[in-house]
Every structure is written in C-alpha cells, then in structure tokens.
Amino acid sequence: xxxxxxxxxxxxxxxxxxxxxxxxxxxxxxxxxxxxxxxxxxxxxxxxxxxxxxxxxxxxxxxxxxxxxxxxxxxxxxxxxxxxxxxxxxxxxxxxxxxxxxxxxxxxxxxxxxxxxxxxxxxxxxxxxxxxxxxxxxxxxxxxxxxxxxxxxxxxxxxxxxxxxxxxxxxxxxxxxxxxxxxxxxxxxxxxx
Ligand code: B4P
Numbered sequence: 001x002x003x004x005x006x007x008x009x010x011x012x013x014x015x016x017x018x019x020x021x022x023x024x025x026x027x028x029x030x031x032x033x034x035x036x037x038x039x040x041x042x043x044x045x046x047x048x049x050x051x052x053x054x055x056x057x058x059x060x061x062x063x064x065x066x067x068x069x070x071x072x073x074x075x076x077x078x079x080x081x082x083x084x085x086x087x088x089x090x091x092x093x094x095x096x097x098x099x100x101x102x103x104x105x106x107x108x109x110x111x112x113x114x115x116x117x118x119x120x121x122x123x124x125x126x127x128x129x130x131x132x133x134x135x136x137x138x139x140x141x142x143x144x145x146x147x148x149x150x151x152x153x154x155x156x157x158x159x160x161x162x163x164x165x166x167x168x169x170x171x172x173x174x175x176x177x178x179x180x181x182x183x184x185x186x187x188x189x190x191x192x193x
C-alpha cells in the first residue's frame with residue numbers, strides 16, 4: 001500500500017492535482033474539505049457546525065476530521081493506497097493518521113508539499129470564488145484568514161513528517177501539467193524504492 005499526503009496552503013492546487021494523481025496511480029482520494037462540504041450539502045448536524053467554522057476561515061476541530069478519516073479508511077479495506085488531500089492539517093491530526101495507518105500495517109510513503117506565494121493563492125481563490133459557489137472563496141478577508149491559519153497551525157505538519165525524511169518541496173506555480181509532472185516524478189522515485 002502506498003499512501004501520499006498532498007500538502008500546501010489553501011489554493012496551492014491540492015484538489016486540482018489530486019484528481020489527476022488518483023487517475024494515474026489508482027489511489028483512493030480522501031479530501032477532508034470535500035467530506036466536510038458533503039456534510040454541509042446534506043445539512044447534517046456536523047455540516048451545520050462545520051459551515052460556521054469554515055466560513056470564518058478556521059480549522060474544524062481535530063476530532064471531527066479524524067473521525068471522518070477513520071471511517072473512510074474502514075470503508076475502503078481493499079484500497080491500493082490513499083491520497084490524503086487537505087489532511088492532516090495539525091500535528092494532532094498527523095499523529096492520529098499515523099496510528100490509524102499502523103493498524104493497517106501501513107504508513108505514509110511521501111508528503112508532497114506545494115509552495116505557492118500568498119498573492120498567487122489569493123488570486124486563485126478569488127477567481128475560483130466567482131464560479132464555485134464556495135462561500136469561503138468569495139471574501140478576501142476570509143481567504144487571508146485561511147492562509148494565516150495554515151501558517152500558524154498547518155506548516156508544522158511538514159516539520160512532523162520532516163523528522164522521518166518524508167517531505168519533498170515542489171514549486172506549485174506553473175501550469176497544472178508542469179506541476180503534475182514533477183509530482184509524478186517524485187512519486188515514481190519513492191514507489192520504486
Ligand atoms: P480544502 O477543501 O482542503 O480546500 P483548499 O485548501 O481551500 O483548496 P485546495 O488547495 O484543494 O484548492 P486548489 O488549490 O485545488 O479546505 C477548505 C476548508 O475546510 C478549510 O479552510 C477548513 O476550514 C476545512 N478543513 C478541510 N480539511 C480540514 C482538516 N483536515 N482540519 C480542519 N479543517 C479542515 O484550487 C484552488 C484554485 O486554484 C482552483 O480554482 C484551481 O483551478 C486553481 N489552480 C490550481 N492549480 C493551478 C495552477 N497551477 N495555476 C493556476 N491556478 C491553479
């Protein structure tokens with residue numbers, strides 16, 4: 001089983017690249033953002049609580065997202081590997097993920113971190129907000145709050161996996177195809193080891 005974390009700030013291209021990577025490698029895509037948006041669309045109690053938090057650009061509590069990931073892992077016992085997109089976002093989530101994978105005798109193979117400047121992130125997200133219908137993409141103040149939340153709580157995830165030599169930093173600016181190709185070459189290197 002080969003498991004990948006696609007890592008980077010909001011708007012760095014995680015969702016965009018995930019779609020291409022799962023098609024290329026046959027991995028199961030687990031996006032906590034997508035799982036939360038589906039709870040919101042279904043107006044579940046969890047979704048109603050999450051929407052208030054997400055609309056402020058803040059992170060949803062660790063136990064909520066860890067619970068969602070735990071169920072998703074249980075529901076996919078035959079997956080060839082998982083692509084984690086937007087998860088883990090805190091050290092506590094990283095530790096929880098490692099424990100869940102250990103129960104399956106598995107681990108994270110590589111953390112691919114996409115680096116993009118703040119101005120480019122804001123531009124991309126405002127642009128997506130014009131068509132996506134996502135309330136957290138339409139307001140620049142909320143977008144900047146998400147980036148601040150990332151800098152304060154999520155960058156530490158790279159340090160956590162860095163201690164196990166699992167992090168590779170890549171340029172997240174350029175065309176979608178260029179970035180996809182550099183992600184694939186890093187995955188291929190690690191998969192063949
Ligand atoms: P997510 O759904 O994870 O979304 P995101 O970080 O905003 O965006 P992503 O990185 O996937 O977008 P992409 O670059 O592909 O999170 C939303 C919210 O959910 C969080 O703020 C938080 O509240 C909550 N949440 C989710 N997971 C959580 C967790 N684990 N713990 C706690 N809370 C959690 O796309 C951006 C735009 O850029 C697109 O329009 C795309 O077309 C464009 N783009 C992509 N690549 C490009 C390129 N190379 N050039 C130009 N544009 C590009």
